[in-house]
Amino acid sequence: MKGIVGYQVNHRDGVLGESGQAYDYIMAGNGLFVRAEKLAPGGLALLRATVQVAEAPVRELAPLAPAVEFPQGKPLELHWHAFLALAKQRPSVEVYAAVVWRDGAYHLAVPEQEGTGAHVEYQAVADTVVDMHSHGHMGAWFSTTDDADDTGFKVSVVLGRLDMLTYEVEARVSVYGYHDRVYVGDIFR
Numbered sequence: 001m002k003g004i005v006g007y008q009v010n011h012r013d014g015v016l017g018e019s020g021q022a023y024d025y026i027m028a029g030n031g032l033f034v035r036a037e038k039l040a041p042g043g044l045a046l047l048r049a050t051v052q053v054a055e056a057p058v059r060e061l062a063p064l065a066p067a068v069e070f071p072q073g074k075p076l077e078l079h080w081h082a083f084l085a086l087a088k089q090r091p092s093v094e095v096y097a098a099v100v101w102r103d104g105a106y107h108l109a110v111p112e113q114e115g116t117g118a119h120v121e122y123q124a125v126a127d128t129v130v131d132m133h134s135h136g137h138m139g140a141w142f143s144t145t146d147d148a149d150d151t152g153f154k155v156s157v158v159l160g161r162l163d164m165l166t167y168e169v170e171a172r173v174s175v176y177g178y179h180d181r182v183y184v185g186d187i188f189r
Contacts, residue, residue: 012062023153023176028064031055036175038129038153045071046101046129047153049173051180066180068155068173074189075099075106075130082108084159084167087134091162094120099130119145128154130187135160140168142179150174155187 006020010028017024023036032054038047048069083097093115100109106129113122117136125131131154135141140160142150150156153175160168171187172179 010062010064012060025053026050026064027058027061029058029061030063031058033064033066034175034178036153040101040127044101046127047071047155049153049175049180051173051175051178053178068182068186070129072101072106074187077188079106079108079130080132080157080184080188083132083157086110087159088162088167090115090134090136092117092136094118094134094136096120096122096131096133098125098128098132100125100127101129102127130155130157132157132159134158134162137161137163140170142170142172147179150179151177155182157184157187 002021004020004022006018006024008015008017008024008026010026023034026033026035031052033050033052035050037045040046050064050067052066079099087095095115096113097108097110099106109125111122111125113120120133135158138160140158142158155173157171169184171182171184173182
């Protein structure tokens with residue numbers, strides 16, 4: 001039976017080793033990586049990501065590159081613009097929304113929430129592929145609270161400076177506590 005975590009080596013002729021049920025560590029020529037795939041109920045792949053955990057030269061192995069892939073296609077830019085409009089309507093409090101996969105398509109989910117100028121409480125939404133929250137008047141960054149929340153597998157976006165003409169945005173992929181920056185333009189189509 002497969003373990004939760006797999007351990008693999010990126011040889012020049014391909015990746016060798018046992019794959020895990022949740023994610024795999026891969027030793028490559030340029031360091032250690034973690035790779036995961038998020039599946040919908042029924043086994044449909046929704047998100048794949050490879051994140052570098054540690055940089056180190058390892059002789060005789062092939063290098064890997066960080067990557068994020070949406071096998072069912074990227075979520076619509078419409079979801080991003082709807083969240084942006086929602087956050088701009090309430091610029092003095094934090095707001096949360098999630099892009100989820102349901103019934104064969106992406107949807108924007110906005111759960112019941114209580115937001116203040118420095119915090120938002122909400123119920124986690126099942127089947128989340130991208131979660132988004134605003135920081136109101138504050139800048140866009142991933143706080144220690146965000147780091148504690150982002151221990152699963154998803155893409156996260158933070159929006160800030162909503163009181164300014166030009167807002168700030170930061171995005172990252174989180175693979176079970178490991179994070180790597182991504183650009184919003186690489187998330188939505």
